[in-house]
């Protein structure tokens with residue numbers, strides 16, 4: 001089969017700044033948090049011989065990837081978890097049959113990355129700075145997301161690691177600065193990927209580095225095989241922004257006010273399915289290098305197409321919140337004004353405190369522009385089917401929000 005490229009390649013322009021096999025379903029419920037309980041459930045009948053490294057393994061997605069690998073990857077011998085901040089939950093994983101090695105490190109430090117990568121068969125690089133709220137400088141975002149990724153690639157080349165899976169983002173494609181809709185597109189849909197914000201710029205540059213590294217000779221002379229996964233907006237247990245919306249709703253007396261027209265579709269995907277896709281890609285990359293090497297895949301599942309706010313209400317509604325209004329309560333120009341005001345306030349207050357509200361011109365544009373995917377490339381290339389149905393994803397997320405509610409009281 002020929003290479004699939006073109007259209008939504010994401011090799012766009014940054015116009016500013018530097019800068020199929022279904023196995024056991026994960027066990028539910030960790031101390032009421034709705035996270036997965038059992039570590040090291042890999043099938044002992046198959047040889048455990050592979051060493052995996054997950055960068056950013058303590059983040060929202062990273063933790064799900066780690067737990068999914070332990071549940072669903074029978075070939076796993078050692079799992080290395082590399083993160084700037086290690087979570088206490090890692091301790092519970094260390095009692096299982098797979099050796100779990102926690103490594104506190106910084107992807108911007110090439111020597112730390114090389115030491116962690118040495119001897120690993122597969123690297124899943126999820127570490128990144130996800131900041132669209134102006135909490136971090138553009139330079140730092142670039143340093144972590146681009147230079148960090150460069151360090152991971154070089155470490156693979158220098159130490160002989162052959163398989164690299166990169167967590168990219170839908171944002172490498174769009175929405176673009178013109179706010180053009182991307183309606184149920186796929187990896188080949190033509191779209192002008194032009195960015196200005198540091199986060200999508202950094203993800204696009206990093207993705208490009210990863211894809212260009214496909215085929216490079218690693219130590220020992222064999223070729224590096226890389227690919228990039230592009231999740232849309234991820235939701236599920238541990239999603240900080242969902243938590244923020246929930247608390248905002250509680251502060252507003254159980255109400256959220258509609259700001260985005262219900263007709264604007266925003267792509268969302270359940271974190272468990274994104275994690276499953278990473279596990280599957282990492283496994284199949286080793287068998288289908290010619291087909292999958294250098295490819296990009298949107299992460300998708302059967303979550304419904306809805307506006308960002310209506311989608312959140314699928315979880316927040318059953319937890320007692322109400323979305324007020326069938327249309328946006330404020331006109332767009334006023335929202336834009338408030339968003340710009342927030343930028344000014346952020347700048348004015350910076351010497352005193354970090355003011356980083358959810359609403360700014362970038363997040364408003366994101367939420368206000370249709371961007372949804374409809375593709376089967378992952379199914380065709382490596383047999384991906386979502387592990388969790390929409391109903392299951394929804395139930396798990398609701399249970400988690402309810403647990404957040406419980407722990408807040």
Ligand SMILES: NC(=O)C1=CN([C@@H]2O[C@H](COP(=O)(O)OP(=O)(O)OC[C@H]3O[C@@H](n4cnc5c(N)ncnc54)[C@H](O)[C@@H]3O)[C@@H](O)[C@H]2O)C=CC1
Pocket residue numbers: 055056057058059060061062082083084085105106107108125126127128129130144148167168169170203230231232233234235
């Ligand atoms: N959350 C979302 O909706 C989406 C996220 N992504 C991508 O998925 C990946 C994971 O994102 P999330 O889990 O949402 O973010 P997160 O912030 O929860 O996780 C990122 C992890 O990377 C670690 N990290 C940050 N800087 C580091 C450094 N210098 N060295 C080592 N580790 C470092 C953090 O400590 C954190 O544990 C990111 O690459 C992000 O760009 C892509 C699409 C959507």
Ligand SMILES: C[C@@H](CO)CCC[C@@H](C)[C@H]1CC[C@H]2[C@@H]3[C@H](O)CC4=CC(=O)CC[C@]4(C)[C@H]3CC[C@]12C
Pocket residue numbers: 130132168169170171232233234241259260308309358359362363364366367
């Ligand atoms: C105007 C507000 C009124 O309620 C709503 C603001 C919502 C925003 C905070 C979110 C809307 C779209 C989100 C982003 C999107 O899902 C794509 C993303 C991909 C990533 O790789 C990282 C996260 C994010 C940028 C995500 C962040 C939050 C939104 C901007």
